[in-house]
Amino acid sequence: MAGQVQERAASQEPFRPDEDVEGGREAVADQIGISRPQLANALQGRFGLSRSAATNLLEWLAA
Incomplete structure (x- = not known):
């Protein structure tokens, strides 16, 4: 089971706010x-x- 989770996480592209959020x-920083x-x-x-x-x-991510 853990191997499946690691494989799935490795296959997903990283979150890129510049591309994924209007x-x-x-806008995210302002919010x-x-x-x-x-x-x-x-x-x-950093x-x-x-x-x-x-x-x-965290509240923004949960919305």
Whole structure:
């Protein structure tokens, strides 16, 4: 079972907000209250988000 999950995860393309979300990263960043560069850095794992921005991102993802 675990092997199937890993295979499926490996076969899926990564989430790319610029392509998958209307308005791209700029729109997502505006909706969660941060700048586009902050969002890009967080998605690349360079820097974390504040608690409020992380909460807003999780709420946005759940919507």
